[in-house]
Amino acid sequence: MPGMTGRMSTVIKSKISRLLDKAEDPGETLDYSYQKQLESLQNVKKGIADVVTAKKRLQMQSQKLEQSVVKLDTQARQALAAGNEELARTALERKNVAQTELQGLDQQVAELEGQQQRLTDSEQKLRQKIDAFRTKKEVIKAQYSAAEAQVRISEAATGVGEQMADVGLAMQRAQDKTEQMRARADAVSELEAAGTFDDLTALGPGQDDIDRQLAQLSSSSEVDDELAKMKAELGSGDAGPSKQLGEGGQA
Amino acid sequence: MIVRISNEGQYRLDDGHHHRLDELDDAVVAAVEADDEDAYHAAFEELLHFVRTEGEPLDADDLEPSEYILPPADLTFVEAGEEFNGEGLIPDPAPPSAA
Numbered sequence: 079m080p081g082m083t084g085r086m087s088t089v090i091k092s093k094i095s096r097l098l099d100k101a102e103d104p105g106e107t108l109d110y111s112y113q114k115q116l117e118s119l120q121n122v123k124k125g126i127a128d129v130v131t132a133k134k135r136l137q138m139q140s141q142k143l144e145q146s147v148v149k150l151d152t153q154a155r156q157a158l159a160a161g162n163e164e165l166a167r168t169a170l171e172r173k174n175v176a177q178t179e180l181q182g183l184d185q186q187v188a189e190l191e192g193q194q195q196r197l198t199d200s201e202q203k204l205r206q207k208i209d210a211f212r213t214k215k216e217v218i219k220a221q222y223s224a225a226e227a228q229v230r231i232s233e234a235a236t237g238v239g240e241q242m243a244d245v246g247l248a249m250q251r252a253q254d255k256t257e258q259m260r261a262r263a264d265a266v267s268e269l270e271a272a273g274t275f276d277d278l279t280a281l282g283p284g285q286d287d288i289d290r291q292l293a294q295l296s297s298s299s300e301v302d303d304e305l306a307k308m309k310a311e312l313g314s315g316d317a318g319p320s321k322q323l324g325e326g327g328q329a
Numbered sequence: 330m331i332v333r334i335s336n337e338g339q340y341r342l343d344d345g346h347h348h349r350l351d352e353l354d355d356a357v358v359a360a361v362e363a364d365d366e367d368a369y370h371a372a373f374e375e376l377l378h379f380v381r382t383e384g385e386p387l388d389a390d391d392l393e394p395s396e397y398i399l400p401p402a403d404l405t406f407v408e409a410g411e412e413f414n415g416e417g418l419i420p421d422p423a424p425p426s427a428a
Binding site: 084085087089090091094112169196200202203207209210211214233234236237238239240244247248251275 | 333335338350351352354355357358365367389390391392393394395397398399400401403412413
């Protein structure tokens with residue numbers, strides 16, 4: 079019933095067909111077609127490995143950020159206990175930036191996890207189809223004349239080819255996702271390089287660049303709220319005007 | 330007839346469902362063209378649900394090509410729009426454009 083399928087399916091299907099035309103000529107000899115299928119499977123495996131590598135890198139970065147969040151929180155408390163509110167505020171601002179980045183990373187790691195799972199499933203299906211193709215081509219070769227075999231194998235190759243195109247599509251989506259994540263990871267690395275998550279006690283003067291970034295990135299009202307909460311917890315009214323923590327960094 | 334949901338699998342559906350599939354498919358396209366994201370998600374979900382519940386999953390070692398191919402379930406509204414206006418999910422073969 080050609081021509082009766084809906085518009086969306088028609089768009090997708092025609093594009094898949096064009097991908098198939100590019101990918102292989104089903105009229106190629108059976109063994110060559112099978113060889114090409116095995117090569118495709120290898121590429122898929124490599125693609126999955128790339129996704130896993132990207133995911134691991136982000137997970138490591140995420141762990142480092144978690145440590146920064148804990149560290150900056152501790153430092154904010156210490157600074158506040160020592161009566162250095164300005165330093166506490168800076169620490170909380172940085173914690174805020176780190177938390178925002180962390181959320182973004184975690185979300186993307188989860189998304190990539192899903193992509194990886196789908197890719198692995200697709201790879202499994204492709205492998206099964208290729209196995210089925212190998213069996214079938216031997217049967218067809220034995221039972222039919224060359225001309226008939228060519229026709230029958232073309233049909234089977236189209237079935238495998240469609241699965242291959244589908245895995246290709248999944249690969250493409252996973253790669254797009256990986257690219258987005260790489261951008262996110264690079265952004266976090268830049269913040270790290272700029273010292274955003276550095277030990278505050280080591281902070282010297284002339285950090286305007288960082289301060290400007292912080293001013294842009296962090297929401298000051300959130301920081302105010304957290305600072306107020308921390309003060310309440312510490313009963314800050316009694317804290318002396320000591321600034322030991324800040325001085326430690328000037329050396 | 331055989332229907333594939335991309336990145337998911339193939340299903341065998343009774344030929345009598347053809348008309349209903351067309352309707353559901355057209356509803357998705359209409360929602361995209363109307364720039365109605367909620368309607369798009371509802372329509373696309375309904376389409377996928379129909380295939381999954383009415384269809385019989387094909388074995389992984391089945392070699393039959395599909396008559397009907399649907400995009401992956403996680404297709405976003407933006408991607409759906411690109412599908413019909415731009416290059417979309419599956420890029421067109423390299424255009425002979427000047428570079």
